[in-house]
Amino acid sequence: MSDNPSKIIHIDMDAYYASVEQRDNPELRGKPIAVGGSEIRGVVTTCSYEARKFGVRSAMPGLTAKKKCPDLIFIKPRFDVYRDVSKKIMSIFNEFTDLVEPLSLDEAFLDVTINKKGIKSATIVAKEIKKRIKAELNLTASAGVSINKFLAKVASDMDKPNGLYVIPPDKADAFIEKLDINKVPGIGKVTSQKMKKMGLNTCGDLKKMNRAELHKKFGKVGSYYYKIVHGEYNSTVKPNRIRKSISSERTFDNDLINVDDMLERLEVITKHVVKYLEKRKIKGRTVTIKIKYFDFVSKTRSKSLPNWICSFDEIYPIVKELLYKPSIPEKPIRLLGVGLSNLNTTERNEDKDQFTLLL
Numbered sequence: 533m534s535d536n537p538s539k540i541i542h543i544d545m546d547a548y549y550a551s552v553e554q555r556d557n558p559e560l561r562g563k564p565i566a567v568g569g570s571e572i573r574g575v576v577t578t579c580s581y582e583a584r585k586f587g588v589r590s591a592m593p594g595l596t597a598k599k600k601c602p603d604l605i606f607i608k609p610r611f612d613v614y615r616d617v618s619k620k621i622m623s624i625f626n627e628f629t630d631l632v633e634p635l636s637l638d639e640a641f642l643d644v645t646i647n648k649k650g651i652k653s654a655t656i657v658a659k660e661i662k663k664r665i666k667a668e669l670n671l672t673a674s675a676g677v678s679i680n681k682f683l684a685k686v687a688s689d690m691d692k693p694n695g696l697y698v699i700p701p702d703k704a705d706a707f708i709e710k711l712d713i714n715k716v717p718g719i720g721k722v723t724s725q726k727m728k729k730m731g732l733n734t735c736g737d738l739k740k741m742n743r744a745e746l747h748k749k750f751g752k753v754g755s756y757y758y759k760i761v762h763g764e765y766n767s768t769v770k771p772n773r774i775r776k777s778i779s780s781e782r783t784f785d786n787d788l789i790n791v792d793d794m795l796e797r798l799e800v801i802t803k804h805v806v807k808y809l810e811k812r813k814i815k816g817r818t819v820t821i822k823i824k825y826f827d828f829v830s831k832t833r834s835k836s837l838p839n840w841i842c843s844f845d846e847i848y849p850i851v852k853e854l855l856y857k858p859s860i861p862e863k864p865i866r867l868l869g870v871g872l873s874n875l876n877t878t879e880r881n882e883d884k885d886q887f888t889l890l891l
């Protein structure tokens with residue numbers, strides 16, 4: 533570990549969409565609410581802490597959520613409002629540092645090693661930011677403070693909601709040793725199950741393997757694991773990070789079963805993607821379609837081209853081709869998505885940041 537460790541904060545708003553809804557509508561306060569989904573269709577995007585007590589979670593189908601919590605109130609998302617509030621949150625961050633890397637509307641990394649207010653302690657910066665968010669936006673955030681992005685992110689999740697968790701430099705190694713691999717950003721359910729079967733339960737267990745072994749067992753991400761368990765994860769905070777793909781998807785009220793309906797929906801989604809691309813003058817070389825079946829099994833099909841494309845006339849024929857190849861989906865479909873990746877915007881900065889790759 534270096535002598536002058538960086539001071540990184542990860543801020544994550546608590547139950548963001550749900551908290552904004554409860555803030556704006558007093559009748560919803562103290563009640564179990566879910567933003568997104570309904571008792572028949574769709575998935576819950578965010579739910580209030582009152583709903584979490586019943587086992588309701590993000591990405592849970594509305595029907596399941598309602599079964600777990602019969603009093604659950606479903607709210608239509610108001611993305612314009614969430615985006616507006618997000619801008620205000622980000623501008624509070626910017627008063628402390630320009631090194632702000634947003635991960636989503638309600639989450640960001642801040643490098644406050646040198647900050648605009650000249651505050652030496654990152655913990656004090658985190659406290660100040662939390663105070664400002666509460667005072668100006670009447671919302672709560674949780675903050676994680678540590679020496680790198682990985683530990684800051686893990687820390688912000690340790691003490692939710694309204695939390696502040698600090699992993700100081702001299703405690704970092706011990707913290708990592710004990711950390712359950714489930715808590716590592718980028719290690720999902722499948723990988724963690726695989727690891728647990730191999731007897732790897734904590735980052736300390738991973739640490740016993742050398743770089744070559746990790747690479748052999750887990751491929752390319754093995755070197756990411758190596759870095760995080762050895763405290764060598766030093767990916768910098770990158771302001772305005774570059775998007776790696778542009779995509780859009782739709783969940784349908786009724787499952788689609790015939791091809792014409794699928795094509796019709798794909799056309800609309802493709803147009804939506806193209807509009808975004810044109811506005812920002814972005815081109816790409818890989819077209820992907822996402823298909824989620826009624827049983828929530830989800831598949832993607834992709835095709836890469838030698839040349840850049842961005843127009844509807846270029847993208848839609850490939851979308852169509854991907855729907856037919858290798859074969860027309862046989863099971864009823866609840867969601868379709870279209871995406872373009874390998875973008876010309878990433879050419880300038882081919883940074884293989886694991887956080888971009890894995891989160």
Ligand SMILES: [Mg+2]
Binds near residue numbers: 545547
């Ligand atoms: Mg959040």
